[in-house]
Amino acid sequence: MRSFTLEQRLNPSLAIRALSPIAATLVTILAGCAMFYVLGYEPLGTLKVFFIDPLTSVYGISEVLVKACPLVLIGLGLAIGFRANVWNIGAEGQLTMGAICAGGFALAIGEKDFGFTLLIMVILGALGGMAWASIPAFLKVRFNTNEILVTLMLNYVAILLLSYLVHGPWRDPFGFNFPQTALFHPSAMFSPVFPGFRVTGSIFIVIGATIIAWAIVTRSFLGFQMAIAGKAPRAGQFAGYRENKAIWLGLLIGGGAAGLAGMAEAAGPLGQLLPTISPGYGYTAIIVAFLGRLHPIGVVFGGLLVSLIANGGESAQMHLGMHSSLAQIFQGMLLFFVLAADFLVFYKLKLVTR
C-alpha cells in the first residue's frame, strides 16, 4: 500500500527558507490575477499597474521607500519579539505614542532652533514607544496578563489620546479649527535626501536599525538565547535565560522601533501631528515580519514588497478606479500564503510503500 506521510525537517536549508516567501509571493500574484478577473479587470494589465508601474519612475521608487521605512523599522522590532514568542500587536499604539512624545517636544520649542532638536525627538520618539510597550511588559511579568490583548487595547487608547490632543490642547490656533497641530519648525523635521522627493533622512535610521537587528539576531548571545527560548522554553532556561527578560526585551525593542517610526512619520512626510499618524503601519508590519521569516534581512525585502503593494493599490485606484482596500486584501493573502508555505519548509511529504 502506498501512502503519504509527513516527515519533519529539523534543519531546513537556507535555500528552502529563502525560497518559501518567494513562492508565496508568486502564488499570491496568481491568486491576485484570479481576483482581478473575477472583479472584471484584465488580469495582466492590472498586475502591471499594481507591481510594475510604481517602479517605473524615480518618484515612484521614492514613494515605495517612504512607506517601506516605517514598515521595515517596525517589522524589525516585532520580528525580534515574535522570535521569542512575545506577541506584541500594539505597534500601532506604540508608533502613535512615539509621534506624540516627539511631536510634543517639537511643538513646545516652537520657533527656537537648538541645533539638535531632531536628535532629542528621535530619543523621545523611541522612549515614548518603549514606555507604552512597558505597560504590557510590566502587566505580563507582574500579573501574568496576556500581552496580545493589552497591547491591542492600548492601540485604541493611544489613538484616542492623539485625537484628544489634536482636537483639544495641541490644536493649531491658526489652523481654521482643523484637528491638527501647528507645523513643526524645519529644525524639527527630517530634510529630504534628494530635493523634490519625500524620502527623508530617517531612511538612515532604518538602515542603522537593520544592521543592529541583524547583529542582535545572528551575532549576539542574546539573540541566540531568545531564539532558543522561543523554540524550546525549557532549553532556553538551561541556556541561562529568563522568560521575564524575553518579555521585557521583546516589548521594549518592538515599542522602541515603533516609536521611532512614529516620530519619523511626524517629523518626516507629515511635519505636524494629525488625528491619524499611520495608515495601519503597526498592523501591516506584522505581515512584513512574517514575510521576512522573522529575519532582519528578510524583513527589509518584506517591507519593500508590502510597500510596493500599498503603492500599487494607490496607482490602481488612480488609473483603474479600484478601491484602495484591495491592497489590504493582497497583503492579507500574502500572509496566508507565507504561512502556508512554511509547511513545506518544516515538513517533507514522503511517499511510502508498505
Added chain:
Amino acid sequence: MDLTIAIITGTLIGATPLIFAALGELVVERSGVLNLGIEGMMLIGAVTAFGFAFAGYPPIVAALVAMLAGATAALLFGVLALTLMANQYAAGLALTLFGTGLSTFLGHGFGAAPLTAITEVSIPFLSSIPIVGPLLFRYDPMVYLAIALIPIIWFALYRTKMGLVIRVIGESPQSAHAIGYNVVLVRYLATLFGGAMAGLGGAYLALAYTPLWVPNMTAGKGWIALALVIFSGWRPFRVMLGAWLFGGVTILQLHAQGFGIDVPSQILSALPYVATIFVLVVISRNKIFLLKNFPTSLGKPFHPGN
C-alpha cells in the same frame, strides 16, 4: 427610573454581539485551538449581513448568510492552523488583517446607507407591565437568542458526549487520538462553529446595534470577546457576566457623553479598552483560577503522526 431602564436595556443589547463571538471562541479554545481572527470574522459577518439586508433580504436570511461567511473565513484559518500546522497566533492575525481588508472592500459600495433594523418584538401583555415590561420583554429576538445560547453551550460542553470529546481534545489531543477520536476533524468543526458565531456577532452589529455599515465598525469588539473568554475562565455562564460588564461600561460611557459631563469624549471612549485591561489584570493575577479550566493544549499544533 427611565434612565436606569435605558442603561440596563442598553447593557443587554451591547452585550449581545460579545456573547455570540465569545461563546464561539470559548468552544474553539476548549478544543485546544486559539483563533485570533475573531475581529476579522466579525467584520466579514457584519459586511455580509449588511449587504444581504441592503439587497432586501429579511434579517434572518442576512444573519444566516453572515454565519456562513464567518464559518468560511474560519475555514481559511483551519486549513492554515490545523492542516498545515502553521503557528496559530500568526494564522489568526492573518485572518483578522485579511478580514479587515476584505470587509472594507466588499462594503465600499454601501456608503453609509441606513437600514431597516431588526425591530424589537414586544411580547403581548408582558411587555406592557410597567418597569418589568421594558426591562425584560422588549428586545429584538437576537438578544434572547444570545442569552438562550449560554445554557445550551454549557449543556453541550458538560452534559453531552460531544462536549466531553471537545474538552478531552483540548486537554490532551494525544490521548484523544489514542482512544480513536479524529482530533483534527473535531478541531475543524469547533473552529467552523466559532467562525459562524463570530459572523453572527458581526451580523448583530450591522443589523440591529448600529445598524449601518462602517469599515472597521467592530472597533475591537472581537478582541474584547477574546478577553471575555479569558475572563470567563473558559466557562459559559461567566461569559454572560463579563459581556454584561463590558456592555455596561460601553453604555455608561455613551450616557456620560450625553449628559455633557465635562470630560473629553476621547477619554470616555477609551473606557471600555481600559476596563478590559483592568479586568484582565485582576483575573490573571489568580493563576489557580486561570488554570482550572484552561485547555492545556491551547495554541499547540497537533499532528496525528507525532
